[in-house]
Amino acid sequence: MTIIKGKTVILTGASRGLGVYIARNLAKEQATIVGVSRSKLGLDRVGEQIKALGGKWISIPFDMKNVAELSTLVTQINEVAGPVDILINNAGIEIYRNFVDYSLEEMQSVVTTNLLSVMEITRLLLPIMLKRCSGHIVNIASVAGKKGVAYNSVYSASKAGLILWTDAIRQELAGTDVNISVICPGYVSKVGMTINTSIPVPQLAGISTPTKVANAVIKSLKQNQAEVIVNQNQVTESLTKLIFVIGQIYPEFIDTIYRLIGVVKLNQRRAENLNSIEILPNQIKKQLNNTGLA
Ligand SMILES: NC(=O)c1ccc[n+]([C@@H]2O[C@H](COP(=O)([O-])OP(=O)(O)OC[C@H]3O[C@@H](n4cnc5c(N)ncnc54)[C@H](OP(=O)(O)O)[C@@H]3O)[C@@H](O)[C@H]2O)c1
Numbered sequence: 001m002t003i004i005k006g007k008t009v010i011l012t013g014a015s016r017g018l019g020v021y022i023a024r025n026l027a028k029e030q031a032t033i034v035g036v037s038r039s040k041l042g043l044d045r046v047g048e049q050i051k052a053l054g055g056k057w058i059s060i061p062f063d064m065k066n067v068a069e070l071s072t073l074v075t076q077i078n079e080v081a082g083p084v085d086i087l088i089n090n091a092g093i094e095i096y097r098n099f100v101d102y103s104l105e106e107m108q109s110v111v112t113t114n115l116l117s118v119m120e121i122t123r124l125l126l127p128i129m130l131k132r133c134s135g136h137i138v139n140i141a142s143v144a145g146k147k148g149v150a151y152n153s154v155y156s157a158s159k160a161g162l163i164l165w166t167d168a169i170r171q172e173l174a175g176t177d178v179n180i181s182v183i184c185p186g187y188v189s190k191v192g193m194t195i196n197t198s199i200p201v202p203q204l205a206g207i208s209t210p211t212k213v214a215n216a217v218i219k220s221l222k223q224n225q226a227e228v229i230v231n232q233n234q235v236t237e238s239l240t241k242l243i244f245v246i247g248q249i250y251p252e253f254i255d256t257i258y259r260l261i262g263v264v265k266l267n268q269r270r271a272e273n274l275n276s277i278e279i280l281p282n283q284i285k286k287q288l289n290n291t292g293l294a
Contacts, residue, residue, distance in 0.1 A: 002136040002179060002221040004029035008081045010121075011035055012064060013091030015042025017192035018140065018185075020049070020291040021214035022090060027055025029218065034058045034081050036073070037091060049292065064091050064117035065109060074124045083132060084125055088217065089118040089162075090140040094155040094193055096270040107154050114158035119165060126178065135178040136221055139166050140213075143186045143229065146244045147254060151267035159184075163227070170226055181220035185213045185230040186240060191291055197270050202262035206236035 009026055013019040014035030026033050027050045035043045035057060043059035050057040058081055062073050077084060092114045095106050122137055129135025144152060145159025166182040173180060187194045187207040194201060201207055208230050216230045231237045247254035258264055 001224060002086065004031050004086070004218070004221055006030060006032075007085035008032045008034065008083065009086040009088060010077060010084050010125075011088045011090060012117075012121075013037055013140075014046055015039045016046075016291065018188065018210050018213050019090050020046050020191070021210040022088060022217050023050055023055075023057075024053065025214045025218050027053045027057075030055075031086070032056040032058070032081060034060060034077050034084075036060050036062050036064070038063050046291075064121075065112045067112060067117050067120045070117065070120050071124055074121065083128055085129075085134060086136045086138070086221065087122065087125055088138045088140070089121070091117070092140065092142075092193070094152055096151050096197075096267055097154075098151060098271055099153050101271075102154060110154045111158050111161075114155065115161045115165070118162060122169070129178045130176055133177040136224075137169075137178075137180045138217055138220055139163075139180070139182045140217075141166070141182050141184045143184050143231075143240060143244075146184060146229075147247050147258070149267060150258075150264045151271040166227075179224045181225050181228065183213065183216050183220060183228050183230060185216075186232075186236075188213060197273065199266060199269055199273070202266060204261040205263060206232035206240070208232050 004026065009031045011019060011023055011026065011033055014023055015037035019037070023033055023035060023046055033050060033055065035046060037043055038061060040059060040061040043061060047057040047059050060073065060077065093110055095110055097106070118139060139162050141162045142159040144156045145163045149156045163182050163184065166180055170180050185208060187201045187205055189195065189207050189209055191210050213230050216228050219225065220228050229237050229240050231240050243254055243257065
């Protein structure tokens with residue numbers, strides 16, 4: 001069990017989306033939050049909200065793709081906030097494409113943001129956590145890392161890598177006082193990358209709330225959970241797990257289910273409609289309203 005009260009937490013991807021909900025939960029638990037993302041404006045806006053809730057917040061703008069500079073970021077955080085107790089790797093991007101249409105730069109951008117930066121910042125922070133006999137890392141992956149998702153294949157690969165890397169490190173950390181968890185949300189309502197495209201998601205796939213994902217992060221810390229699937233309710237969570245188990249034995253059967261419930265069609269439409277994952281202007285306003293930041 002990880003105690004959150006009074007702890008220093010790095011939260012990447014803290015400027016919008018799920019990061020705002022995770023930050024609020026951490027503030028309720030009385031942690032000091034070091035918010036990291038590219039947008040200083042976004043971080044400061046979230047910081048104001050957190051401080052209004054009585055929370056402690058430090059904004060550090062940083063592009064997680066600059067993996068070679070992560071050691072400088074860690075030094076900076078140690079100087080301003082002291083040793084890090086909890087690392088929540090939440091920053092992530094996706095780019096919908098027919099696979100052959102990806103550029104090398106796009107593939108590097110997704111894999112570096114979602115996987116390589118997570119491994120590097122963890123590699124830099126782990127020695128101190130191990131020395132202090134205390135620490136917890138939470139990685140925000142996705143159900144797209146449990147079963148490949150067409151037209152979002154590079155994202156799927158990065159999240160699958162994140163899930164299995166977490167699995168491997170958990171075994172390396174066995175017997176230490178440092179823990180690691182991975183959260184795998186399905187589609188999420190109100191804020192974040194699912195709704196950025198404005199294309200409705202298939203009803204049968206289930207859709208959870210950002211609050212549910214943020215609550216799962218806190219629970220994973222308190223109960224030291226290895227892997228958590230987050231979906232609309234317990235029934236859809238159990239069904240999702242069953243689908244992944246069956247998919248290990250009969251992958252093509254689950255391909256058919258994904259096709260029938262509309263997952264493939266949805267992503268095909270996203271790949272056709274979007275040239276990048278940048279948020280559409282009307283979505284920015286909607287999301288700021290949903291997070292109470294407007
Ligand atoms: N929403 C969903 O439906 C869903 C479902 C499953 C999993 N997830 C996962 O949940 C996490 C959060 O997603 P979200 O839905 O909240 O997405 P989002 O609304 O697009 O927010 C992404 C966050 O990541 C930050 N970020 C992106 N690239 C970055 C970079 N290079 N360096 C630093 N920060 C960066 C963004 O901040 P800046 O732009 O300011 O850098 C932003 O704060 C992701 O890992 C995602 O894969 C989301």
